[in-house]
Amino acid sequence: MKKAILLIVFVFQSFLVIAQNGLELRHLQCEMLTNPLGIDVLQPRLSWQIITDKAEVEQIAYHVLVASSKEKLENNEADLWDSGKVESDASINVLYKGKKLNSRDDAFWKVKVWTNKGETQWSQTALWSMGILSYAEWKSTRWIGYNQLFEGDTIGQFSKLSARYVRKPIKLEKDVKEAKVYIMGMGLYELYINGEKIGNQVLAPVPTDYTKNVKYNVFDLTNKIEKGENVIGAILGNGRFFAMRQEYKPYKIKSFGFPKMAMQLVVTFEDGSKETIKTDESWKFTPYGPIRENNEYDGEVYDARMELPNWNKTGFDDSKWMNMMWVQEPGGFPEGQMTPNMKVMDVIKPKSITETKKGTYILDMGQNMAGWLQIKVKGNSGNIIKMKFAESLKDDGSLYIANLRDAQVTDTYILKGEGEEIWEPTFVYHGFRFVEISGYAYKPKLEDFVGKVVYDDLKTVGTFECSNPTMNQIFKNAYWGIRSNYKGMPIDCPQRNERQPWLGDRTTGAYGESFIFDNQTLYAKWLDDIKFSQTLDGGIPDVAPAFWRYYGDGVTWQGAYIKVADMLYQQFGDKKAIENHYLFMKKWMGYMESQYLKNDLMTQDKYGDWCVPPESLEIIRSKDPMRLTDGEVLSSSFYYHLLQLMKKFAKIIDADASDVADYDELSERIKTAFNAKYLNAKTFSYANNTVTANVLPLAFGMVPKELEEKVFQNMVHEIEVVKQGHISTGVVGTQFLMRTLTNFGRGDLAYKLASNTTYPSWGYMVENGATTIWELWNGNTADPEMNSQNHVMLLGDLMIWYYENMAGIKSSEAHPGFKQIIMKPDFNAGLSFVDATYESSYGSIKSHWTKKKNKLDWGVTIPPNTSALVYVPTADVSKVKINKQNLEGVSKHIKTEGNHLVFELKSGTYNIAVK
Structure with a gap:
């Protein structure tokens, strides 16, 4: 037997991989952090995967x-902790139940398992390290900064503040055994030890409402620091902390103050003694370094003539630098950051460069993206290179920037004039495909530029390809759009003066995204952001963290709090997401009931079915009452749906029994009132018969059973005949449209919507050159006030439909986290082949099927320690072969559901042939 290899996936959830019985080891990596340091969860969850070529392993x-x-x-x-031999099939989210762990404790662990096919050897060793667990251990560490503007700095609509360069020489008298640094750098920081940048993260730490919680990062410096003279260096950028239009619109945008930092460097010496170096007034800084401005909306200005050679190394003369001052802490509680920082995750080369009539150059990256541009340039000292970013071009070939609002989106590099110079920004990012470049004294070459793609360091876990090229491009557009908008939180757009974490954009979107990216820690962190933004009386904002003071008291937007928790449980088996937030979600549900429930209907709605396809291609929001769904229909049906989820949560965490009864009682009242007011039993329609008005009660199980099919057929007529097979829903309705059509037997109509190339459709975006998903169905023609070309909110449940309904990769509600997989593709929707993979917590799930005439060939892979319920489209057992064997010889649990045979398969790889 072979030993395991190490797989660290989550900071708070350490993963090991176990090899079974002579299998060649498969190396899995997720470079989230170099080490899982800084865990501030007292009971970390441990998970492992069994990798084997044997079938039916449990x-x-x-x-x-x-x-x-x-x-x-x-x-x-x-x-x-010695767990002893525990009889259990649990291999993910196993709670540590050992001795109480203290701040900075290291915990080394390993595991072995017994299976029905034999036992493994002990795995290789994995490590987690505790963070700083109490405020008392931080309070002696002073926050340092300098609350003052310097020459060139301004505060206003376009605030400017230079980066602060900070340094501290330290002398260690003994040989170093171990060193760890705990750093909070607000708004953004880069850390250096003896001239070397620590870590490959960028734009760190992740953003929070700094008055509520502040994230610290932890790094192992054992091999970076040594006996004798050393220097700690840091650069502090502005990020969301400073210069994000706060002073321009203080009534709307929260203000946090000037950049500041707090840090502890804990050194353990070979003799066992320890020394802690902390931030204090002896640290020195200068605001006169090369980063003259850095504003997420407006860009970065870098003057290479002002570079400070060796400023972060020993021997540098800092006698003219100023001393830092003790400053007020941000107010938020220090927390170990449990989700990865952003990183340069990809690089792309531009496709073309074109000279304009005015002597500038337009660079086309060939892909709408989020990140920045690295340039290579030669010139004289003082020459100025400017880069202005945009998503598209006007007809005359110039940048289209009207949709960026007042964001200046311009990076400036001032040459020092010493041969070839290579530069990229440090504390900004841009959403762009095109760049206008000016200032070159010669015609630059394509190879002088590299696009750096920046987003959270999350593993790509899903692939999808099918027989329809339009659907494949839509998937690619979704992939680029999703990763463009992961910025330590899920934001709406990466390019204009907004970039906010709107709840409504991710209510269902987070679920679809989880099939493509391992987004568990990102959304677990976002639930905390929502919790921290809750008002004392229970209200939840429209964006969280609440950088904008928008508290609209809606249901469809704020319901993301509950829907995302459900996603984490369903997709990752993350029960903690429910346990940690149940009381806060319950408080919000009660708040909405007390404030807005009138005559058993939820009366409050703010945004409606946002962004329905309008009646005119030039307008943003429809005014046609026949296209718009009554807000009370949206909020009442959605609130009913959330009550069902709260009932589910109450059962999962064993909440007070009265909670379940209360949810049931209120649900029935709302359903009764809803149907009484909005259901027309003669026309089998709800309200004004929009698709959204009908799809929500159908999806949520609110329609009386005897009318369900007729309401559905009425909705189909509306889509198929009235809308001529095109989508007519906005953000809310689209979240449930594709799955509801398929679940009621019209996967072919869902396929038509997914593969359309005429307006309005996702394919229309593709036909018009989109490489990401637009904010509007008519994003190429609408008023520029609101037509971001890199949004994800209109994806709705499309990505879920791709995986669950087309590929047949779905997590069972009875056994979440893909412990049991429901494999039920709609083979008759219109595709002739699908090839999809998903890397679950248990291992890789694969589904590849090809349909030709009356023959179906379907290959599936089910990871060890899981099983699948497999649906094949025949009721005749004799027509099914598995690995060339009769079905009865492979599965003993066969039943018939309608025109499907349903049977269970244990782990393994299977080729299923159906005549």
Whole structure:
């Protein structure tokens, strides 16, 4: 038997991989952090994967050892936790139940498992390290900064503030055994030790409402620092902390103050003694470094003539630098950052460069993206290179920037004039495909530019390809759009003066995204952002963190709080997401009931079915009452749906039994009132018969059973005949449209919507050159006030439909986290082949099917320690072969559901042939 390899996936959820019985090891990596340091969860969750070429493998027991040192663990001396042999099939989210862990404790662990096919050896060793667990351990560490403007700085609509360069020489008198640094740098920081940048993260840390919570990052400096003279250096940028239009619109946008930092460097020496270096007034800084301006909306100005050679190394003369001052802390509680920072995740080369009549150059990256441009240039000292960013061009070939509002989106590089110079910004990012470049004294070459794609360091876990080229491009557009808008939180757009974490954009979108990216920690963090933004009386904002003071008290937007928690449970088996937030969600539900429930209907709605296709291609929001869905219909039906989820949550966490009864009672009242007011039993329609008005009660199970099919057929007529097979829903209706059509037997109509190339459709975006998803169905013609070309909110449930209904990769509600997989593709929707993969917590799930005439060939892979319920489109057992064997010889649990055979398969790879 072979030992395991290490796979660290989450900071708070350490993963190991176990090899089973002579299997060649498969190396899995997620470079989130170099080490899982800074965990501030007292009971981390442990998970592992079984990798084997054997079929039908089920875990029957596990044994976990946790020790305070690697040496002890190697000797099986588990001084922190010895679980003993635990009879269980649990291999994800296993709670640590050992001794209480203290701040900065290291925990080394390994596991072995017993399966129905034999036992493994002990895995290789994995490590997690605790963060700083109490405020008391931070309070002696002073926040330092300098609350003052300097020459060139301004505060206003276009605030400007230079970066602050900070340094501290330290002398260590003994040989270093271990060193860790704990840093909070607001708004953004870069950290250096002896001239070397620490970590590959960018734009760190992730944004929060700094008055509520502040994230710290932890790095292992053991091999970076040594006995003798050393220098700690940091650059502080502005980020969301400063210069984000706060002073321009203080009634709307929160203000946090000037950049500041707090840091502890804890050094353990070879003799066992320790020393802690903390931020204080002896640290020095200068605002007169090369980064003269850095504003997320407006860009970065870098003057290479002002570079400070060796400023972060020993021997540098800082006698003219100023001393930092003790400053007020941001107010938020320090928390270990449990989700990865952003990183340069990809690089792309431009496709073309074109000279304009005015002597500038237009660079086409060939792809709408979020990040920045690295340039290579030669010139004289003082020459100025400017880069202005946009998503598209006007007819005359110049940049189209009207949709960016007042964002200046311009980076400026001033040459020092010393041969070839290579530069990229540090504290900004842009959403762009095209760049106008000016200032070159010669015609630049394509190879002088590189696009750096920046988003959260999240693993891509899903692939999808099918027989329809339009659908494949839509998937690619979704992939680029989603990763463009992961910025430590899910934002709406990466380009204009907004970039806000709107709840409504991700109510269902987060679910679809989870099939493509391992977004568990991102959305777990976002639930905390929402919780921290809740008002004392229970209200929840429209954006969270609440950088904008928008508290609209809607249901369809704020309901994201509950829907995202459900996604984390369903897709990742993350029960903690429900346990940690249940009381806050319950408080919000009660708040909405007390404030807005009138005659058993929810009366408050703010945004309607946002962005329905309008009656004119030039306008943003429809005024046609026949296209618009009554806000009370939206909020009442959605609130009913959320009550069902709260009932589910109450059962999952064993909440007070009265909660379930209360949810049931209120649900029935709302359903009764809703149907009484809005259901027309003669026309089998709801309200004014928009598709959204009908799809929501159908999706949520509110329609009386005897009328369900007729309401559905009425909705189909509206789509198929009235709308001529085109989409007519906005953000809310689109979240449930594709799955509801398929679940009621019209996957072919869902396919038509997914593959359309005429307006309005996702394919229309593709036909018109989109490489991401637009904010508006008519994003190429609408008023520029609101037509971002890189949004994801209109995806609705499309990506869920791709995976669950076309590929047949769905997590069972009874056994979440893909412990049991529901594999039920709609083979008759219109596709002739689908090839999809999804890397679940248990391992890789694959579904590849090809349909030719009356023959179906379907290959599936089910990971170890899981099973699948497989649906094939025949009721005749004799027509099904699995791995060339009769179905009865492979599965003993076969039943018939309508025109499908349903049977269970254990883990393994299978080729299913159906005549």
